[in-house]
Amino acid sequence: MKRRAFVKKTALSSLAGLVGAPIVFGRKMPTNYFPVVLQDADPYQLFRLDQEMVVLNNRPWNIEAKAHLLNEDITSAENMFIRNNGIIPKDIDASTWSLTIDGESVKREKTFTLEELKKRFKHYTYQITLECGGNGRSEFDPPAKGNQWTVGAVSCAQWTGVRLRDVLEDVGIENDAVYIGYHATDTHLSGDPNKEPISRGVPIEKALQDETLLAFQMNGTDIPLVHGNPLRLIAGGWPASASGKWINRISVRDRVHDGAKMMGSSYRVPCKPVGPGEKVKDEDMCIIESMPVKSLITYPKSGAIIGLEDKLNIRGHAWAGELEVSKLEYSIDFGSTWQRANLDQPVNRLAWQHFSASIEFPQRGYFEIWAKATDTEGNNQPMVLPGWNPKGYLNNACHRIAIKVE
Amino acid sequence: MNEHDEIRRIIKAISRLTIGIVMVTGLIVTLLIYYMMDPNVPAITEWLTKTETTNNEDPDKVENGIHVRTGLIEAEGLMSVINNCTNCHSAKLVIQNRMNEERWISTIRWMQRTQNLWDLGDQEEIIVNYLVNNYPPLKKGRRQALSDIQWYKLEN
Numbered sequence: 318m319k320r321r322a323f324v325k326k327t328a329l330s331s332l333a334g335l336v337g338a339p340i341v342f343g344r345k346m347p348t349n350y351f352p353v354v355l356q357d358a359d360p361y362q363l364f365r366l367d368q369e370m371v372v373l374n375n376r377p378w379n380i381e382a383k384a385h386l387l388n389e390d391i392t393s394a395e396n397m398f399i400r401n402n403g404i405i406p407k408d409i410d411a412s413t414w415s416l417t418i419d420g421e422s423v424k425r426e427k428t429f430t431l432e433e434l435k436k437r438f439k440h441y442t443y444q445i446t447l448e449c450g451g452n453g454r455s456e457f458d459p460p461a462k463g464n465q466w467t468v469g470a471v472s473c474a475q476w477t478g479v480r481l482r483d484v485l486e487d488v489g490i491e492n493d494a495v496y497i498g499y500h501a502t503d504t505h506l507s508g509d510p511n512k513e514p515i516s517r518g519v520p521i522e523k524a525l526q527d528e529t530l531l532a533f534q535m536n537g538t539d540i541p542l543v544h545g546n547p548l549r550l551i552a553g554g555w556p557a558s559a560s561g562k563w564i565n566r567i568s569v570r571d572r573v574h575d576g577a578k579m580m581g582s583s584y585r586v587p588c589k590p591v592g593p594g595e596k597v598k599d600e601d602m603c604i605i606e607s608m609p610v611k612s613l614i615t616y617p618k619s620g621a622i623i624g625l626e627d628k629l630n631i632r633g634h635a636w637a638g639e640l641e642v643s644k645l646e647y648s649i650d651f652g653s654t655w656q657r658a659n660l661d662q663p664v665n666r667l668a669w670q671h672f673s674a675s676i677e678f679p680q681r682g683y684f685e686i687w688a689k690a691t692d693t694e695g696n697n698q699p700m701v702l703p704g705w706n707p708k709g710y711l712n713n714a715c716h717r718i719a720i721k722v723e
Numbered sequence: 724m725n726e727h728d729e730i731r732r733i734i735k736a737i738s739r740l741t742i743g744i745v746m747v748t749g750l751i752v753t754l755l756i757y758y759m760m761d762p763n764v765p766a767i768t769e770w771l772t773k774t775e776t777t778n779n780e781d782p783d784k785v786e787n788g789i790h791v792r793t794g795l796i797e798a799e800g801l802m803s804v805i806n807n808c809t810n811c812h813s814a815k816l817v818i819q820n821r822m823n824e825e826r827w828i829s830t831i832r833w834m835q836r837t838q839n840l841w842d843l844g845d846q847e848e849i850i851v852n853y854l855v856n857n858y859p860p861l862k863k864g865r866r867q868a869l870s871d872i873q874w875y876k877l878e879n
Contacts, residue, residue, distance in 0.1 A: 376813035458863035462830050465819040506811035507839035581837075619869070621877035629877075685869065701865040719872045 364543050367395045373464045377401035377506060377514075378543065382469035384716065385618035388632060390671060391444060392472040394541050400449050400470065401543075402578060403503040403514025406563050411539070411547035416484075416531065420498075420568035424489030431547055434531060437487070438479035443528045443553070444668040446473045446636040448608050450556030450584050453712025456702055459594045461709025468613060468716060473634065473669040476551045478532030481567070482525045490521075490569050497524045498574030499550050499561035516576025517584065519552050519559050521569070523606075528553055528667050531564075553667035554638040556584050556605050556710070579604070586706040593705040602707075607638030610698055611713040612645060612672070612690040619718035629676045629720065635660065636669040637692035644691040645672040649684050649720075652700050658688075678722045689715045794818055800853030803846045811838060821860045827851050 360372055360380060367386055373379045380399040387396060414431040429437070449470035454461050481497070498518035505512040523529060530551040533540060540546040545562030552559040558578065568574070578584060585602035587595075612635035623629055635642040641663060646655040658674035678684060691697040698715045783790065785797045793805055793814035808817055811834075822830065828851060834840035843850060 372815070373819060374813055374815045376811070376815075456863065456867065458865070459823075459826075459860050460821045460863070462820050462822060462826065464816065505839070509839050512839065577837075581833075617877050618875070620872045620874045622874055623877050623879075627877075627879060714866065717869055719869050721874060 364399060364541070365395055370396070371467075371469065373466065377403060378405065379464045381466055382472075383618075384468050384613050384615055384718070386615075387469065387471070387613060387634070388615035391536060392474045393536060394474075394544065397472040397474065397544065398449065398470040399543050400464075400557060401503070401514075402558075403505050405543060406502040406504065409502075409542065409546055409563070414547050415565065416548060417566045418484065418488045418569065419566065421571040422491040422494035422569040424491065427488045429484070431533065434479055434484065434548075435533065438483045440477055441480060441527070441530060442475055442477040442534075443530065443551075443665050444473055444475050444663075445528060445551055445553035446471065446667060446669045447551075447553060447557040447560055448472075448611070448636070450558060450605055450608070450710045451708070453714065454709035456712055456714065457705060457709040458702075459705075461707060463708060470557075471611075471613070471636075473636070475536050476530055476532040477534035477537070478530035478548075478551065480527065481529045481531055481550070482527075484531060485524065485569065488569075491571070493571045494521045494569050495572055496520050496570040496574040498568045498570055498576045498579070499564045500566035500568065500576070501561050501563040502565055503563055513577045515558060515561070515578045516574070517558050517561065517579050518568075518570075518574040518576065519555060520573075520606075523552055523555065523559075528665070554607055554636075556608065558584055573604070582708050584710070585708070586710055587704075590704045591706070595705075597707055605710060607640070608636075609703070609711055609713040610637040610640070610642060610690050610692040610696050611635065612642070612688045612698065613716050614647075614686060614688050614718050617718070617720075620721075621718075622721045622723055623678075625678065625681055625722055629678070630673065631658070631676060631686060632671065632673045633688055633716075634669040634671055635688075635690035637690065637696075639667070640692040640694060641666075642670050642690045643693045644697075645670075646689045646691075647674055647676075648687045648689070649676060649678065651685060652687060655689065678720075681722045684720045684722060685717045686720060687715045687717050796857040798853060798857050800849040803849045804853050807841075807843055807846055807850060811840070817854070817858065821858050822854070823860055824851060824855045827854045
C-alpha cells in the first residue's frame with residue numbers, strides 16, 4: 318500500500334520536475350522513457366549477497382566485494398562482484414536457449430541448443446580468476462570516469478562448460494579468423510533494442526585455449542542469473558568483460574571484433590605511457606589483453622588490533638593474468654623490507670594462488686601490511702599507482718591493510 | 724414565464740458557468756506557470772513537504788544538503804541533472820565520478836555518441852555547472868593514506 322503510494326508520488330513528482338526544468342526532448346528519446354530512478358528491489362535479496370557487499374550502482378547493477386569477503390579459496394556467489402553494462406535479461410528459458418556461431422570466418426553458420434552443447438561436447442571444470450579491467454579505478458588521479466571500483470571486482474569461481482575450441486572446430490573456421498566476438502541478450506540502458514550494451518571478445522588464439530569455456534555451471538550449480546545464466550563465455554586472466562554473460566551468438570571475425578565496448582577508449586589503455594591527465598586519441602589506445610600481476614590480503618580484515626605477544630597469520634590470493642605468480646612478498650614497514658610468504662601453486666592455469674604468512678611485530682604501534690606479487694616474467698606490483706590511463710584500468714598497486722599492535 | 728425568458732435564463736447560467744470555468748482554469752494555469760518558473764515556491768514546497776512528511780516518503784526530500792531519493796547534492800541545477808542524467812543510469816554513477824568541465828562535457832558527448840543521450844540544449848550549461856561545482860576532481864596524489872579503518876579486536 319505504502320509502496321504503491323510512493324511509486325505514484327515519485328512518478329508525479331518526476332512529472333512536476335519535468336515541468337520545473339524541461340527536458341529538451343531529443344529525437345532519440347527512448348520510447349520506454351520514464352524517469353523512475355528507484356529500483357525497488359533489494360540487491361542483497363535479489364542476488365543473495367553478503368550484507369557487506371558494496372553497491373556502486375543500481376542502474377545498471379554494479380556491486381563489489383571487500384577484501385576480507387574474498388577469503389574463500391573458491392569465491393561463492395554471495396561474495397562475487399557484479400558488473401553490468403546493460404540491463405539484466407528477464408525470463409530466461411534454458412530449455413529453449415541456443416547459441417549461433419556465425420561471422421565472416423566460419424565455414425558455415427551453425428546453431429546449437431544448450432542441450433546439444435551439453436550433450437555433444439566434453440565438459441571441463443576450471444577455477445578461473447575474473448577481474449574487472451577497472452578494478453582499483455577509484456585510486457587514479459586525476460580520477461577516471463566509470464564505476465569507482467576499489468579492490469573487490471575480482472573473483473575466482475569454478476566454472477563448468479564445454480571448450481569453445483571444440484565447438485568452433487565442429488562448426489569449422491577459416492584460416493583468416495582473427496577474433497571472436499560475443500552477442501548476448503542483455504539490453505541497452507537507453508532501452509534502444511538496436512543497441513547492444515556490450516559485445517566484446519578475444520583474439521582467436523585466446524578463444525582456442527583449453528580454459529576458454531562456454532560455461533553453464535558455476536561452483537557446481539546452474540550459473541546465477543546475474544552472472545550469465547544459462548550460458549556465458551569464460552576467458553580467464555583478461556578483463557572480465559571479455560567473458561560475456563547470457564550469450565546467444567558468437568561471431569568468428571576476420572578482423573578485430575568491433576562490437577560495443579571494443580572501440581574508442583573502452584577497455585583500452587594508451588599504447589605508449591602518458592602523463593596523468595594527458596589526452597589520448599582513440600587511435601592511440603590499445604585493447605587490454607592479459608591483466609597484470611596482483612594480490613589481495615583477505616585475512617585479517619583491515620583494522621585488526623592484536624597484542625604484542627600475538628602472532629598474526631595472514632592469508633590472501635595472488636594472480637597474474639595469463640601468467641603465474643612466482644613470488645609473494647609482504648612488508649610491515651611501509652615497503653622498507655620485504656619477507657616471503659608461502660605461496661601455493663594454482664589448482665589449474667588461470668586460477669588464483671593462495672598465500673599465507675605468520676607475522677610477529679617488533680613493537681607496539683600502527684602498522685600496515687603490504688602485499689606484493691611477482692609474476693613469472695619478473696613483473697611485480699608497484700607500491701604506488703601504476704601508469705595513469707584515461708579510463709582508469711589496470712590498477713595493480715599493492716594491497717594494504719592496517720594493523721594496530723597494543 | 725414565456726419561452727423567451729427561459730432561454731435567456733439558460734444562456735445566463737451557461738455564461739456564468741463558462742466564466743467560472745475560465746477563472747478556475749486561469750488560476751490553475753497561473754499557479755503552474757509560477758511553479759514552472761520557480762519550483763521552490765514556498766507555499767507549494769511547504770504543501771508538498773507537509774503532505775509528504777505524513778507518509779515519510781517525500782521523493783524530493785533534502786536532508787543535510789543531500790537530495791535523499793537520488794543521493795545528489797542539493798544545489799542549483801539539481802532538477803536538470805535528475806531529469807536528464809538519471810533515466811538510463813542511476814545517480815550513483817554520477818556521484819561516484821569527479822571531473823573538470825572539459826571531462827564532464829566529453830563524458831556527455833560520449834553518452835550522446837554511443838548511449839542515446841539526447842541533445843541537452845540550454846540545459847547542458849546548467850548540468851555541467853552543477854557537476855563541476857558539486858563533483859569536481861579531488862587531489863589524491865599517487866597513493867592515499869588508508870582511511871575509514873574500522874578498528875576491531877582480533878580474537879585468536
